[in-house]
Amino acid sequence: MSVTTLSRESVQEHFITVTPEGKEAPESLFRRVAEAVRPLNGRVISVEAVGLAPADRKSLEVLTGALDGKDTPLAWIENARTNNLYGVHVWAVSSARVEPLSFEGRRAGTLFEDGHAQYCRLVGLLPTSATMGRPEQAQTVFRQIETVLASGGMAFSDVLRTWFYNDNILGWYREFNGVRTKFFQDKKVFEGLLPASTGVAGRNILGAALLSGLIAVKSEDEDVKAFEVPSPLQPPAPQYGSSFSRAVELELPDLRRLYVSGTASIDEHGKSIFVGDPMAQVRQTMEVVQAILQSREMDWGDVTRALAYFKRGQDAPLFQKYREESGVPPFPAVIVENDICRDELLFEIEVDAVAAK
Numbered sequence: 001m002s003v004t005t006l007s008r009e010s011v012q013e014h015f016i017t018v019t020p021e022g023k024e025a026p027e028s029l030f031r032r033v034a035e036a037v038r039p040l041n042g043r044v045i046s047v048e049a050v051g052l053a054p055a056d057r058k059s060l061e062v063l064t065g066a067l068d069g070k071d072t073p074l075a076w077i078e079n080a081r082t083n084n085l086y087g088v089h090v091w092a093v094s095s096a097r098v099e100p101l102s103f104e105g106r107r108a109g110t111l112f113e114d115g116h117a118q119y120c121r122l123v124g125l126l127p128t129s130a131t132m133g134r135p136e137q138a139q140t141v142f143r144q145i146e147t148v149l150a151s152g153g154m155a156f157s158d159v160l161r162t163w164f165y166n167d168n169i170l171g172w173y174r175e176f177n178g179v180r181t182k183f184f185q186d187k188k189v190f191e192g193l194l195p196a197s198t199g200v201a202g203r204n205i206l207g208a209a210l211l212s213g214l215i216a217v218k219s220e221d222e223d224v225k226a227f228e229v230p231s232p233l234q235p236p237a238p239q240y241g242s243s244f245s246r247a248v249e250l251e252l253p254d255l256r257r258l259y260v261s262g263t264a265s266i267d268e269h270g271k272s273i274f275v276g277d278p279m280a281q282v283r284q285t286m287e288v289v290q291a292i293l294q295s296r297e298m299d300w301g302d303v304t305r306a307l308a309y310f311k312r313g314q315d316a317p318l319f320q321k322y323r324e325e326s327g328v329p330p331f332p333a334v335i336v337e338n339d340i341c342r343d344e345l346l347f348e349i350e351v352d353a354v355a356a357k
Contacts, residue, residue, distance in 0.1 A: 008254060012040075013092075016033065043112075044090060045093055073110050073123045076205060097113060103148050108148045109122035109123055120152050120217070130207050138179040156187050158217060160215050165200060166202065201340070231291065258354075265347065282319060283322055303331040306352070310346065
């Protein structure tokens, strides 16, 4: 278990990561999540439960019941819990005014302020119907995002980071990219800040084509700036048809936040490399992410949250092997088994990092 607390002038932020101890069952892990959150006397901004199996739904109420009940802002992402690879990330705040956001009677996210900016974290957004075609479901999710953002006084131009967990991603990722790109064109996203993003496989309780989430930030303070951070080792993703930034940084008067997109073993031309070699893909990917961190005067010790995705659960020990061989210090990471957006990609990782100014 990892709990990282940022003590700031007007708010305390808590980043909690809980992963299983050996063969620990979800019900037990969820109780440990509650035990970690309760003493903070804070409000939950988001809960990400990733890597669960459909059979684990029976323990869902243990998690929500120990937090905010049915009003818990939750992203519940399923796969098969292969090799007991799963975990929970929680973002909570203390001493801050928190406002829930809903869509059609269901909790969709949270607003809070830190004295410099207003934050909107949306989680667990699902299509209004799972019976439509997959592209149509994606379109409804983007419309839902606009609606919920507007209810909080924001627009898509305020979005810094997105997540898309697409059921059977390899079967329709090209179509999804088409829907996203069309929405971005219509909303003139390419003329402003292109959000960082992750797009990997993941099922949801509704059986819908995708589940989404995001972080948006709005501020009138001229000392608050958000901007794209390029990768020193990879090309901009739009060059090969994917509409996201490699990373986005949010600069505040007291600290800097860096959101690094889901990153995989792709070369400077956008081609997959080290095909069939999972260790080489882990090494390449971690070096790419570290290069982004170091380009912003950060490193692994500044990471507050990470999600590592292996196409094959059997390869998961390679993450620890790389860390030990490369001298990478421990950082809060959940490791799960997920298909990635290309069949030949075996590993992907996303990280959030924070550095004081």
